[in-house]
Amino acid sequence: MSTVRSHQERLLEHHTLGVLTLMAEEVEITSRFIDYENFFGITRSELNTLVKGISLFHDLGKASSYFQKHLSGMKVDNGLSQHAVIGSIALGHYLDGKIPDELGATILVAMTVVKHHHGKARPLESLIESFDDNQGEIEKIIGTLNNAYLDWMEKSIGERVNLDMPSLVPKIIKWKRNYRKFREKAGIRNYVLFEYLFSLLTWADRVDAAFNDNYNHERQHISPNIVDIFRTSEGFDEPNTDIDLLRNAFYEEAISNLEFTVGSIKGRTGIGKTLATLSLALKKRERTQKEKGYIPRILYCLPFLSIIDQTYETISKVLKTSGIIETSDILMQQHHLTDLSYSKQINGGETEDYDTYLADILLNSWDSEIVITTFVSIFHSMLTEKRNTRFFRLPGSIIILDEIQAVPPKYWKVISEVLEHLAKWGGTKIIFSSATIPQPFFVSSLPLVRREYSLDRYDVKYLGKMSMEEFKYSILEEAVSAAINKKKALMVVANTINCCKELYEYLKDSRNISDEKIHCLSSNLPPAVRKNVIKNIKRKKGFQVLVTTQLIEAGVDISFDYCIRDLGPLDSILQVAGRVNRSCEKKRGELLIVDLVKEDSGRSFSWIYNSTIIWATRDILSNLGASVDEPKIYELGDKYFTQLVNKGLENESLELLEALVNLDFDKISDFSLIEQIKGSVTIPVFLEINNDAKHFWKTYCEVLSEIPPKENKYQYLARKKQAIRNLAPYVVNLRVFYYPGAKTYALPDIQHGFSYVSSDDLKYYYDPKTGLKSDDGSLFL
Template sequence: MNVLYSHPDYPLQHHIEGVRSLSTLFLNETKLEFSQQKWYQHLCESIALFHDIGKSSRYFQDYIRQRNVPQQLKSHALLSAFVFMSYIEQVDGVEDIWKWLAFLIVKRHHGDLDDWLEEFKQFDSDMKQQLSQQIESIDFALLNHTYEALFPIVTEQPFTKSQFEAAVEAMFTKSRKIRRGIMRWNEENESLVPYVQFLFLFSLLLDADKSEAGIMQKESWEFSERFTLPAHLVQVYKQKQQWERNAMNELREKAFQEIVDYKIDLNNHFYSLQLPTGMGKTLASLQFALRLREEMQTKKGVIPRVIYSLPFLSIIDQTGDVLKSIFQANGMDIDHRLFLSHHHLSEINYSVVKEEEKYDVNYDAAKLLIEGWNSEMILTTFVQLFHTIFTNKNRAIRKFHRLANAIIVIDEIQAIPHRYWLAVREMFQVLAKELNCYFLFSTATTPAIFDKRETIQLVEPSVYFQSLSRVQLVPHVQENMTVESFVEQLQLHEDKSYLFIVNTIDCAKKLYEQLAEVADQTVMTFLSTHIPPKERLRRIAAIKDGAYRIVVSTQLVEAGVDIDFDVVYRDLAPLDSIHQAAGRCNRHGLRAGEVHVVALTDGKRRYASYIYDLVRIDLTQSMLKTYEIVEEKGFFYLIEEYFQQLSSKMNNRESLQILKGIKTLYFDGEATTERVPVSQFRLIESGEERFDVFMELDEEASQIFQRFEEIVRIKNPFERQREFAAIKASFYQYVISIPRKVDHKPPILYNMGYVNLYSLADFYDQTMGYKTKSEGIIW
């Protein structure tokens, strides 16, 4: 053995040099104030140099040459951390707290973060024996030869066995002192800054390490190459559209021109674009983001990424289509270095256009490029964004440094749960200051997360609300109604279209059945998550084409789904949800629209209480009881009052607990009354336990599932993952999620429910989707 390897047939020396170069590049391109400090830069470089030094053990070298080695002995991160600590302890100008955190970065660079206090309680005799065996197996002559070119000091002071053994002894001796220091720090620290700077430093190593191994070793890739996105892209796109001239389009154009003419001050980091639904917020948001990007590039010398985040997958694809149309209108190829979509169902495909030729990056590199947000513009979900900021997960932290200088557009910000408003507000303020992030909140209903004095309004929203008279909101919430009594008093007119939005699938099914008795079923359709996505999308497209006059749906159509009705009935919900529902009514102002709010009950309790917390429901009901009719021009003031009252009634307990977890670097562990670990941050509450079911709706679904079964039988886990990625998006077009408690469960195959084409009628209603209740089927 005359060469140390980091990966099969790839020298350790080359890998470490590559990781050092990439982490330094990623650090320096940000030009952040804290990242320019010499001690921080030295820490970043030292972490890169030492992160894989444990791979010098004979056990790891045998493992990389495909020989059988005990699991614990082939590990390398722990030994690397001990050796790193012995070096960094001698470095002046680095505070003890950062030496301890850097130790954890090296130790955890292949795992998730834990409670950092617990990390220094785990030193036992088994650990010492493992480290001793690994040190005993190292060929130090070969190790020094490997490091001489990387770390010149090694020439004068070579690594030795006694030095490594002393490093282990020193850490075991100092661990109690370190724990006392951490406990003292946890009690004193009241800032989120260490958390942000720590995750930033950790992400530099994670991204450099994975990118060097998975991209640089396989592709001819230049990470320093960045691309210009002209600020006029959206304007060019708009000029090429054949939109008719009418009052609504003129109002949209007025708002857009305000964005074009707005004088940007880079001292302001928080912006709000509050416009009524259907007023072109997507194009306006993109226009402002591109202008801000150009301004930052000119005046700050940095190239910010634009991170456009949305709460729901249903509107990700819709927004993605808009972005593609903008690029195409400007004669630009869809190169993923310019724009990519990233969510849990994203296709693993990364295409690059060079010299007018398009080629696809290999699967492993493409996966890393997408998950690392290697693009100028990233379209992603709230879950991806917020679980990158509030996380202990290695995979999510990797892209944390991409937030530096980013322009973060948060579309439909009202979807952030109010239990996290305080935590989000405090974190965003630190991200703005430390990482130079800029935020644009785009919505029709801006919640009171930030004080109005902290955000810059790009347009005056009241002007646009007052200019509209598309819709009247009519509350009927004085008394609760059953679905039956509601339908009895309904009057449906054949010359109008109707959308009914209710809170639960059970309520939706019951309402549809009742309506089917008094209306023509050929003009009716039904939408809920118990209908597979492929069929849902088909129905939504048919609704847009005018195929259905009466639609019963759950809340899935509320935000961003571009459908339009004369009359909307909304079961009682928080006022911001009602406002979103109103956006599905008379969107283009061509007629008089009506939105009716009713309070439906199952005879025991309001359906709203199964979905929403009582604070928001009771506040909405009490506010609406005081009105007979609300004109659209009054929506702005109504929603403002709602959020002001909600803020005064809101309990900040969960935000305070997660903030305490962040301030004490409590990444994982048990929740207490005082603090909650960062790992327990949940943007979406899990609610009742559910499981996935694959529904073979058609022959295409049968073929997809047949391919899935072939993939499951592939023995190599990496090949299996790669093959499934190729069908993942299509596969999940046929998957629904149902509660585990349903009394009519499908057969379980490969740890998920499976309904084949031949038993479809037993489990699936062609109108209302999955049958959660048994109909006397004999098994």
């Protein structure tokens, strides 16, 4: 046995075998649900060959004396301490003859996976160029490879390890030629193969390095009836109102059909979709386990962070009612602000807590039975050039996509194509759950709710364009007076933060409303404060006013009698409508839609949205007449989505689909669900608003002041990540625009990546009611 190491405390031989074992075990499970030839374009035997080669060769370069010196802390030139390129060369020779030449793309994909498994993928065309550019360094590295390790490797594969670079080049050229010849026929299969292998290797590499041989694979059983038990405990089987009867009927129909691959549950806000989709997924999971012999993970995906906690709390209550302790291996939430903590039940019912480094790995690889995550997390795992530890979890899983219409229309086609591929050939089961589902997703799914559950809770009126002054002195005044007189709750939804702040301050000054009765809510407030505002609103009864931005649309469980919404996309308007008379607890609600215009420029505040989408919304709303009821506005929602499909918004999707076929990772890297606004920069502002914030800032600074230990580098990085996440509830991401005439902001200097506002300086930069002080009209959610 050689003494070369892969990591500080791990021999390279042990690590290599550990990665091989982890990858091979995962692939073995996939035989129960993946149609290999249609999903990847290769046979199961060929996939096994790829996995064996990738796992054995991925760290071959670590056997060089240069890398071993680097690992021991000695200073070595970066070019000589690299290791992935050596494994890529050896892998190309190893696969030559084992994979048919007409599947040249498959070999190139595998080589790319190994070459870039510590970074971002590059186009296949860069393989030869990178070998040429680094030929001298590569030859030096090869010349210092440990002979004992090479002997062990050759015994493992039963052949000589070939590291001759010049003889590999003509083979790569041949494989590229075949790749170009067959890529249109292959479609997105080569890309799916790449993402699967890339994520699987990244996961196995990290897990073995962190856990050595102590990774716990054990899966957990969850009864398919826990939602039914919860509903009984909450008295749902003893309905008291008409809406209770509707919710019960909706639930029973939604869970009645398990014969689907892609299913859709359409239901109005407040009808009980969360419990219905969870119950359906659990019952589908149980059926799949019995019929196919494997346990699907449930991935519950939501568009916005603001409803992650709400959904987590609901599912947590369901588990507790059945006596299930919601340790992380049962239920987790994963997103970029998740607390890096992970727990698992061990023998005797005790709970084991993992340290931050291990927790980070388990969270980011969705190591749980029920995972609550974001659209950003799941779709950026599907469409990315970056390494991730999640894509390989998608085949065979049950994916719930809640409010799929929140995906920008320009990405509907490409996302629906990838989802369809996963469902058709990858064993993935998909449930769309929303009041409105865009056609690209709906037409490929089986409707699981066919009855019309007629909720009619409010009326909708469109008032058209009006200036801000006209709106304040007429419509807004009348609405507030009516709310005061009738002791009703009013919500006003603006498009920009400054518009929201202006309306709030106008009402405070003109109507002298007490602080307890009026609230301002926008991303100008840090998340910790926003959470408290929503809690306070939910506790109050009678008259109150909330002035907010679009962030309230995202499924927040609050209800108002009246609402006024500045013009936005129709699907956003429908989301706001879901906060009006939510549970039919009022006699009848009212939603007014206005198209506010700035007096000085004549520019609508809806400029922050895509102009084609706003045009389609105006076109539909302008034909409303005096007013329409809830059923009618949802009918118009279906018409709206049809219009958008025909408005040429799919060009971005078509370009991305072409990039997937061509493995053009440069173009794929352009995909982003988070809209980038040209001419702007985002500045994270940390607000030391209380003692917790002060404590977390101090801890963060202490972590940064440490000298990262060479032996425990990854543990340090995980602690640093956790320290940053602890700051998140107190951070406002200020978007600043740079163009002629744009206003500037007086902010404290950047400290450790944040504009730091200390508790002593808070009064100069922050208002407890409206948030970060700014008078820039371009600042918005």
